[in-house]
Amino acid sequence: MRARPILLSLLLLAVLGAGYTAWWFYAAGVVRDSIDGWIAAERANASFIEYKGLELSGYPLSLTATTTDFSIQRADGLSWRGPGLIARARPWNPLEFTIDLPGEQEAAIMGRGAAPPLSIMAKDGGIGHVNMKMGGGVEDVSLRLNRVTAGLPGGLNAATADGVQLSAEFPKDAPADHAGTAVTLRADLSQVGLPPDQKSPLGRTIDTAAFVARIKGQLPSRFTEPEIAAWSRNGGTIDIDQLDLAWGPLRMAGTGTLALDRALQPIGALSAEVQGINPTMDSLASAGIVRPGDAAMAKVALGLLSRRTTPDKQPIVEASVTAQDGWLYFGPVRLMRIPEVNWE
Numbered sequence: 001m002r003a004r005p006i007l008l009s010l011l012l013l014a015v016l017g018a019g020y021t022a023w024w025f026y027a028a029g030v031v032r033d034s035i036d037g038w039i040a041a042e043r044a045n046a047s048f049i050e051y052k053g054l055e056l057s058g059y060p061l062s063l064t065a066t067t068t069d070f071s072i073q074r075a076d077g078l079s080w081r082g083p084g085l086i087a088r089a090r091p092w093n094p095l096e097f098t099i100d101l102p103g104e105q106e107a108a109i110m111g112r113g114a115a116p117p118l119s120i121m122a123k124d125g126g127i128g129h130v131n132m133k134m135g136g137g138v139e140d141v142s143l144r145l146n147r148v149t150a151g152l153p154g155g156l157n158a159a160t161a162d163g164v165q166l167s168a169e170f171p172k173d174a175p176a177d178h179a180g181t182a183v184t185l186r187a188d189l190s191q192v193g194l195p196p197d198q199k200s201p202l203g204r205t206i207d208t209a210a211f212v213a214r215i216k217g218q219l220p221s222r223f224t225e226p227e228i229a230a231w232s233r234n235g236g237t238i239d240i241d242q243l244d245l246a247w248g249p250l251r252m253a254g255t256g257t258l259a260l261d262r263a264l265q266p267i268g269a270l271s272a273e274v275q276g277i278n279p280t281m282d283s284l285a286s287a288g289i290v291r292p293g294d295a296a297m298a299k300v301a302l303g304l305l306s307r308r309t310t311p312d313k314q315p316i317v318e319a320s321v322t323a324q325d326g327w328l329y330f331g332p333v334r335l336m337r338i339p340e341v342n343w344e
Helices: 003-044 225-233 277-286 292-304
Strands: 048-057 063-073 078-090 093-101 105-109 118-122 126-132 138-152 156-169 181-193 205-216 237-247 250-260 266-275 315-324 327-330 333-337
Touching (some): 003 048, 003 063, 118 156, 225 250, 237 266, 250 315, 277 315, 292 315, 292 333
Antiparallel strands (some): 048 063, 063 078, 078 093, 093 126, 105 118, 118 138, 126 138, 181 205, 205 237, 237 250, 266 315, 315 327
């Protein structure tokens, strides 16, 4: 009689095991179809995609998709390539998955006309995490890249960063107009080194640079001048909810709004709290970026705006940082010209 319950238990386990196995292979098929569908959609939009095989594995506790020598070149000039990509999810929660990017990964933005492309390389690869929406589309994504360079292809004349942490969060519904948020971006860069041919009076290393920004309005589907111009013309803006910068003697924290003018040049205003203004102005004057007389006047004018000081008696200045008509202003003081953005 005792054998009967044991046999029933074994039969139940066998049925459950067979059902789970069937579910795993069904989920694996859905994953493969989703990847194939995305590739087909990108190719329909004139993207060029190459990869060596797509392997699905991980049974029984993981859904793992692996490909090698992956590359994509989009029609708008954005590209990415790497020696491998591994995505992992739990079979019971396929909408949440991690991404491993082993080896040297490279993204690029093709230059306009005769301009060379901008290459962004992660020499030690990176890792990512993605949450998908139940009805399709991305809910949020994060990416950590290690030993990053940004410059000419091959890492020539490149800026560097020990680490880059990026994330994007998308709302449940796309914005209906320019007032809605299309995506919230977060970035945190550490130990950013300037390119070898770039000199800075504040030092060659930016200790930290971080921001939280909300892009408002309907996002351009492609990174092209006409679509960016349309986004701007329809009222698209970028709200800076948090900006933190530590560069040499300069410490700045602020919030504000950025936009593009009719010539697609940056304009905007930040409310900022700045420390180290006196040594910063001295450094700018020594480098010839601002005239000594203007630096002296700026220190006096900005010092009058200070209501607090640091422990070493340096003023903490609260003022607006504005970009307008190709110039950068701090409070009433015009600091320097802003390099023109060339969209051609």
